[in-house]
Amino acid sequence: MFTEARRYFVERRVTDRIAETGATSFMNYFARLRSDLDGEVEKFINAFTVNETYFYREDYQLTCLTSDLLNERTRMKRPGEALRIWSIPCSTGEEPYSIAIWLLENWPQVDAHDVEIIGSDIDTNVLKEARTGIFGKRALMRLTPKLIDKYFVGAEPGRWQILDDLRQSVRFTAVNIVERSETRPLGAFDVIFCRNMLIYFDDSSRRVAAENLYENLSPGGYLCLGHTESMSRISPLFEVCRFPDAIVYRRPLEISHG
Amino acid sequence: MPLIKNTFHRPASSSPDPAAALTSVSPDERWAAARAAGDDPVNLAALAQVLARESDTRVREAIFTALARIATPESALAVLPYLRSDDANIRTGALDALRAMPEAVKAHLSQALADADADVRLLACDLIRNIRDEDAPRWLCEFLEIEHVANVCAAAVDVLAEIGDVQALPTLWRCAARFPNDPFLAFAIKVAADRLRANAPGSRV
Amino acid sequence: MAERKLRILIVDDASLVRHYYRQILEAKCFEVEEAMNGLEALEKLLVNAPDMLIVDVNMPQMDGITFLRTLRRQALPQSSIPALVISTEAGAQDIAAARAGGANFYLVKPLGWDVLTQYAAMFCGLPA
């Protein structure tokens, strides 16, 4: 069932849970899990949906977004049509908020366009945190003090909350990427960030996820994966595009049928 | 602030009956129908039928994915004939679909490995790579003992190097002895044997 | 003297095959890069253009013929890199499709050391 990388990942998580619960052995832990002692089943599931993330992670893609992708997309839009960006999985919100901040800071045309940003994740706990928007030092490690001052307010010692205005600029929704009934209602996006999730999926789920992402992109829309990920192992549906700052994927432009 | 506020909502669209739309003239409709059809195994026969005449690569991909999601021995059986296609693109599509349903493929493996067509046997070897079964290395070894086409053996050796263990070594040596004049096979067997020995429990920490 | 080494991109899903070609070509001072299938090859080409391609036919996600057709269709400097297709597929259909797709030569496996280096030298315009 597992590749080497995934096996290692699984082993580490199980060991973590065994240590956390004070179980004396794997068998002992397994018994706890079976009887769902102290709600262990849910904790076990949460341990497997890793959600460590931080602001401005893989920022070369954000550079690519504002130097190339958005300009390409706006050329294809009718005046007044909003640009739509999707961050899935968004985990605790660092990624979609990063996109919002990056646009305000680095995209000269930001005032000329409406931009809609949606963050989605399967895990409703992380979405709750994302909506609250309170972050610790670790999550902010790549932001300059100037940016933190500008977009956050101190919430408690060592923790900062993102400004209300920004908080209201990102919509968070629970979505399972392999459930078409959940992805389709979100409509077509210009750019999708889908980073550090598909690596954990099996072949069948990857294919389904890739097809869902394809449907959620406008023709010519762009898909950004994590820097260790490549569509070349997943699906031939997308074209690969090289921009100066990043390699991204694109849903081919096609002649509309009918 | 130009960023749109998060009160925005978009209505959900409804999905049409998949089996009927599979034969629509519009590729977009066929694509959507194929995707929806994968939700329910009752659509297997309809999917298998349209696969035979689908000419749009993107729609064909969606049909393959739908069959891979159904993932029964029957859906694997619907895909297997396409390994014989003259079109490399279709062979690849079929192979990827089969890779995505390893459990369903298992039921047909021995037959595919005994196929009269060497190309089919070669591709069947590759399918074993994804099958997580502790007996998989043994199937490959048994196969390797009797396979008489060097290229097919080479494909089996490539997979064995990845999923096998030192128990496969005698089979590998015998295979090398049977094809003394194939430089690639000799090389592949040597590298595979080195890898299997390096991965043996004794040589680990 | 200080010339850049000629670079060859090997596109094959079998790791032992890639390993084999690499050994042969590196022994003749070619620089070698590898891709597991046609899509990965397209990605690698865009980042760093090789002088020659060695391409298998049956590969996951994108087969060698579709890869060449896709590459040749694009308006890129990389689109005309010479390609040697090496496959176990000896069928007339595949050979014709590879030629039509833009393969410069088609060889059927297995092949020996000397064949590969001869073709590489010829493709890269070196004396064999």
Ligand SMILES: C[S@@+](CC[C@H](N)C(=O)[O-])C[C@H]1O[C@@H](n2cnc3c(N)ncnc32)[C@H](O)[C@@H]1O
């Ligand atoms: C490592 S985080 C990635 C966060 C962010 N994109 C990044 O790169 O930093 C992985 C996230 O994937 C989410 N996830 C896992 N399976 C999912 C699925 N089927 N649909 C949507 N989200 C999923 C987890 O809940 C987790 O928050």
